[in-house]
Amino acid sequence: MLPLPKRFFVTAGKAASKVSDLNAFDTALLNAGLSEQNLSSVSSVLPAGIRHVRRRDLPMGTITFCVLAQQRGGEGETISAGIAYGFRDDGFGGYVAEGHMHGTKNSLREVMEWKMGEMAKLRGIKFRRIDYRIEELSIPMDHYGACLAALVFIA
């Protein structure tokens, strides 16, 4: 009940597939190191004191809470998905924004920067720094594609 995440890591993946967009998404999950988890999406707050750690392999089949961004698309499309995250400069934790679009990494970064700015304004705080992890894919002819990025909470 009400578990409090102690650490997190950020990961991302992308893939094209001739078979289906589901297949592309599954391959992107594999690339991101998340294909062997039971993912459960949550909203977007970093507890005070949480530590950013390097991506790691989690035990297979664990229920894994994460903020997940995903975008799927068809041939010729440019797609992107990303995670932005930053800690408050007053030390009281931080916030996460997810973004996804039919568009480039740069366009998505702008949208996410703006989202993070709104979250800060709303709470009257400033971010110490904002980090981004964004995947972009130009999907080849005769392929489906998927991009994803995730901030994964661990104990």
Next chain:
Amino acid sequence: MLPLPKRFFVTAGKAASKVSDLNAFDTALLNAGLSEQNLSSVSSVLPAGIRHVRRRDLPMGTITFCVLAQQRGGEGETISAGIAYGFRDDGFGGYVAEGHMHGTKNSLREVMEWKMGEMAKLRGIKFRRIDYRIEELSIPMDHYGACLAALVFIA
């Protein structure tokens, strides 16, 4: 694994925003006291013995299971979102319905009353009483808007 909620509270919020409906939603979350949590939506059962407590501040960033109703809209629209909940009169816990619509608080209440009635009929039970928590918003010109209501499970 399979955590059993021991207490719950009910909260709600609404907001208008010139910026975006996401911004309005975030502000409504702030008003409802839920902006600093990692929310995870679940369906809608009150365990036997669960206690209704007053809204409280939860530790920042906790994974928080809740039944969440939300409605977003644009200028000139009337929107509403609400939670209905009631305990069985035989003492075996209770049920929660969420509702949201482009419409008034009164219309939504009718819909939710009907939903709760269906849940009771289906199980052959009666409610001791049904409580409602509904937010309504008439969105001003040149604004976006969001209403939300939540029944929040705590340990």
Next chain:
Amino acid sequence: MLPLPKRFFVTAGKAASKVSDLNAFDTALLNAGLSEQNLSSVSSVLPAGIRHVRRRDLPMGTITFCVLAQQRGGEGETISAGIAYGFRDDGFGGYVAEGHMHGTKNSLREVMEWKMGEMAKLRGIKFRRIDYRIEELSIPMDHYGACLAALVFIA
């Protein structure tokens, strides 16, 4: 945090309703033995060592993680929803696919067999065996309908 499921069971249900598709869905949940739980959907991995057990009644109101397939429909439509699951033949756990469609049980089974095949190819593994649990419903005139199937994780 990161709970690891130890056992699972598979269940399914279907129902028609003159009232609404929500009512049909609720009745299908009741038939499946899941109407008294707080369901939380997760993706689709069987941990190594997890045991398949018989469907059982869970304590009312527990937060219950599951892979859930659902399909709702209107009069005259044929709908189906199902779960496919299989263990890797190398002993390292297994995978779950959910499927739902406006279509027959046989059509859905084909789609899900194909999905499971893709999951195996992607990881370079083989399934020892694939099991299916699929509900199909031909919705009567003047009725709504719902089918669901779920793989439910328990401690």
